[in-house]
Amino acid sequence: MTPPPDITGKETGPVAAKNRAGSTVAKAFKGAKAALRQNHGLLSASLHSIDSAAFWFIALERCCKQQLDLGRRETKTPGRK
Numbered sequence: 001m002t003p004p005p006d007i008t009g010k011e012t013g014p015v016a017a018k019n020r021a022g023s024t025v026a027k028a029f030k031g032a033k034a035a036l037r038q039n040h041g042l043l044s045a046s047l048h049s050i051d052s053a054a055f056w057f058i059a060l061e062r063c064c065k066q067q068l069d070l071g072r073r074e075t076k077t078p079g080r081k
Contacts, residue, residue: 034060 025043028035033056034044042060046052 044053044057
């Protein structure tokens with residue numbers, strides 16, 4: 001599984017109120033089912049259904065949680081420096 005693209009781009013700020021900001025996000029989804037938006041979180045999309053987009057969002061969220069859990073476990077392992 002390849003990691004999702006980081007779709008930050010130049011359009012950053014508290015709210016994506018400009019059409020071109022949305023276009024940047026849409027272009028980043030070319031060939032991807034999910035993405036990470038720096039300082040915003042996870043995004044998912046599907047051409048098929050909302051259910052499919054929800055499935056990929058939940059799958060990526062679970063992967064992220066596992067990664068965080070593994071990182072925490074590594075820092076708490078006894079005898080490691």
